[in-house]
Amino acid sequence: MNNPRLDYLREKVRQLPREPGVYLMRDQTGTIIYIGKAKALRNRVSSYFRSVEKHLEKVYKMVQNVYDFETIVTDSEFEALVLECSLIKQYTPKYNILLKDDKGYSYIKITPPPFSKIQAVLQKQEGDGCTYLGPYMSSYVVKQTVDEANKVFLLPTCNRKFPQDFRKGRPCLNFYIKQCMGLCRGRISQEEYADRLAEALDFIRGGSAQALERLRQRMEQASDALEFEKAAQYRDRIQAIERITDRQKVVSSKAADADMVAFTQSDSATAAAVLLFRNHRLVDKKDFVFYESGDLPAFRREFLLRYYREDIPRVIAVDGDFEDRELTEAYFSQKMGHKITITIPQRGEQAQLVEMARNNASQRLSYEVSRTGRELSALDELARLLGLGGPPTYIEAYDISNIGSGTIVGGMVVFESGRPQKKYYRQFKMKSQLIPDDYASMREMLSRRFARYEEEKASGEGFGRLPDLILLDGGKGHVAAIEPLLAEKGIDVPVFGMVKDDRHRTRAIAKDGGEIAINANKNAFALVTRIQDEVHRYAISFSRKSHQKKGLELAMTSVEGIGPARAKALFQAFHTQKAMRQATVEQLAAVKGMNLACAKRLYDWLHGEEES
Numbered sequence: 001m002n003n004p005r006l007d008y009l010r011e012k013v014r015q016l017p018r019e020p021g022v023y024l025m026r027d028q029t030g031t032i033i034y035i036g037k038a039k040a041l042r043n044r045v046s047s048y049f050r051s052v053e054k055h056l057e058k059v060y061k062m063v064q065n066v067y068d069f070e071t072i073v074t075d076s077e078f079e080a081l082v083l084e085c086s087l088i089k090q091y092t093p094k095y096n097i098l099l100k101d102d103k104g105y106s107y108i109k110i111t112p113p114p115f116s117k118i119q120a121v122l123q124k125q126e127g128d129g130c131t132y133l134g135p136y137m138s139s140y141v142v143k144q145t146v147d148e149a150n151k152v153f154l155l156p157t158c159n160r161k162f163p164q165d166f167r168k169g170r171p172c173l174n175f176y177i178k179q180c181m182g183l184c185r186g187r188i189s190q191e192e193y194a195d196r197l198a199e200a201l202d203f204i205r206g207g208s209a210q211a212l213e214r215l216r217q218r219m220e221q222a223s224d225a226l227e228f229e230k231a232a233q234y235r236d237r238i239q240a241i242e243r244i245t246d247r248q249k250v251v252s253s254k255a256a257d258a259d260m261v262a263f264t265q266s267d268s269a270t271a272a273a274v275l276l277f278r279n280h281r282l283v284d285k286k287d288f289v290f291y292e293s294g295d296l297p298a299f300r301r302e303f304l305l306r307y308y309r310e311d312i313p314r315v316i317a318v319d320g321d322f323e324d325r326e327l328t329e330a331y332f333s334q335k336m337g338h339k340i341t342i343t344i345p346q347r348g349e350q351a352q353l354v355e356m357a358r359n360n361a362s363q364r365l366s367y368e369v370s371r372t373g374r375e376l377s378a379l380d381e382l383a384r385l386l387g388l389g390g391p392p393t394y395i396e397a398y399d400i401s402n403i404g405s406g407t408i409v410g411g412m413v414v415f416e417s418g419r420p421q422k423k424y425y426r427q428f429k430m431k432s433q434l435i436p437d438d439y440a441s442m443r444e445m446l447s448r449r450f451a452r453y454e455e456e457k458a459s460g461e462g463f464g465r466l467p468d469l470i471l472l473d474g475g476k477g478h479v480a481a482i483e484p485l486l487a488e489k490g491i492d493v494p495v496f497g498m499v500k501d502d503r504h505r506t507r508a509i510a511k512d513g514g515e516i517a518i519n520a521n522k523n524a525f526a527l528v529t530r531i532q533d534e535v536h537r538y539a540i541s542f543s544r545k546s547h548q549k550k551g552l553e554l555a556m557t558s559v560e561g562i563g564p565a566r567a568k569a570l571f572q573a574f575h576t577q578k579a580m581r582q583a584t585v586e587q588l589a590a591v592k593g594m595n596l597a598c599a600k601r602l603y604d605w606l607h608g609e610e611e612s
Helices: 006-013 041-048 057-064 077-091 139-152 190-224 228-250 296-307 325-336 348-369 373-386 438-456 476-489 522-556 564-574 577-582 585-589 596-611
Strands: 021-026 032-038 068-073 106-110 118-121 131-136 257-265 270-278 281-290 315-318 341-343 394-402 408-416 426-429 469-473 495-500 506-511 514-517
Touching: 006 041, 006 068, 021 041, 021 077, 032 041, 032 077, 041 057, 041 068, 077 296, 077 325, 106 139, 106 190, 118 139, 118 190, 131 190, 139 190, 190 228, 257 296, 257 348, 257 373, 270 296, 270 348, 281 348, 296 315, 296 325, 315 348, 325 341, 348 373, 373 522, 394 438, 394 522, 408 438, 408 522, 426 438, 438 476, 469 476, 469 522, 476 495, 476 506, 495 522, 506 522, 522 564, 564 577, 577 596, 585 596
Parallel strands: 257 315, 315 341, 394 469, 469 495
Antiparallel strands: 021 032, 021 068, 106 118, 106 131, 257 270, 270 281, 394 408, 408 426, 495 506, 506 514
């Protein structure tokens, strides 16, 4: 830690009272860089200046820049929470979570006639000859509405210009899957297209109920006039709107006024997604990305306090617990003048909708960190299942394989952000374990791995990096064998076993106290299965190679002049039997301990074996 004021700050902390209040951290210029609340000021503020090196990166950077601090004592913890929110809004400190208000608007754009298109845009361009509907606050709602109108009324969404591009090339895929009328074929008149466009705009302006009523009237009029083809077209549009409406009903909530809030993290960023339900229907979605990671419960608390300022729904369903949840409820209730409830649903409809919010957060974060939403969801699910503080970005998995006592080996594979990192894979030959014993072999392998950590931790890579999670191919017995070893070495990393069923398929995660079923969590299940299959494949392939090598080493001793030492030296030089066969007599003779006569006899033996 290079903050020269650390001793001064620690001494100042000793003078603080153990009462609730708010603390303000300032940099050398006097600027407030962080504001927080405390139940007991001395305890909370002193935690920043103890064991500084163990802080999460964001906190570590903040403490590095603290020149001084001041405190405001309050009568209660609730008053401290209210004051904290007020001061953060006033000063917008650098190291607090800050949500930028979205001042942008969205528009529905109708391009010039005769063959206008309907598009969702973020900016209005003056003087372009287009008509604009809006502005609207939610780009999500605008895009959804435009997509539905174009699909229901089969309007073109391609980049072709009409009528210039009539009959220039075949229709695109949308025509063949019945999501476009095929205007590009040049068979639809301007009048017919104008009627269809007017119906689409009527649908956008008036909503599905009014659009349905008008279309039913026109269908009946066409039917009465014996225009059955036109009536059938109206019928198809009515059915399309009803399908859209039915699909929307699926995304509904029993709660009339509720938000679903969920988070997901990578090793460098955090995403939040909020699904807004009003009058039992999903009306909007908002998502945010912050380029920081770490303490997710603390992040939840700060996000909710920054996000909810005015329009707070009666129910906020969140994907996990956080400090001050009851105080936050009371604060929101006071602001709105009625009861606000913050829930953490475990089952039922709201739990499913919170999971939907989490998937949206995962998708947003995947764009930012070049990872798929499924990979990020898998890490989130795994963290929740295992009770981890955050997603296990860096996972090491271990397996033992042996074919008799002569070839007891182990394999270590590494997954980072849900993907295998083969450059960090490692193989181990057991040195002290001479008889098959999986528990003892696993202890030897991890003992050697973490001995290397002490040697290489300055590098921060490979053996020099501590994993967020250790997975062992085996049950709770394997976990019980390893946890004491890690405790002895002062390694604080969670350890779990990967349990297979009788058909060698992943079944559960094992801890010393029992098993955790994972098959109901499809993304986590798929990830753990992949990790278990990969470490098993890696360990057993090394075991087979070692066994074949040992067998050949033994067979080579039948050649006159070659004993165990020369056989071992040859394998160290060539690594594989194939490479040895491709070598010349001179190359064989160049191996330490060999001579020309011995190399000639070995060459003849190798090629005689090949011919047979």
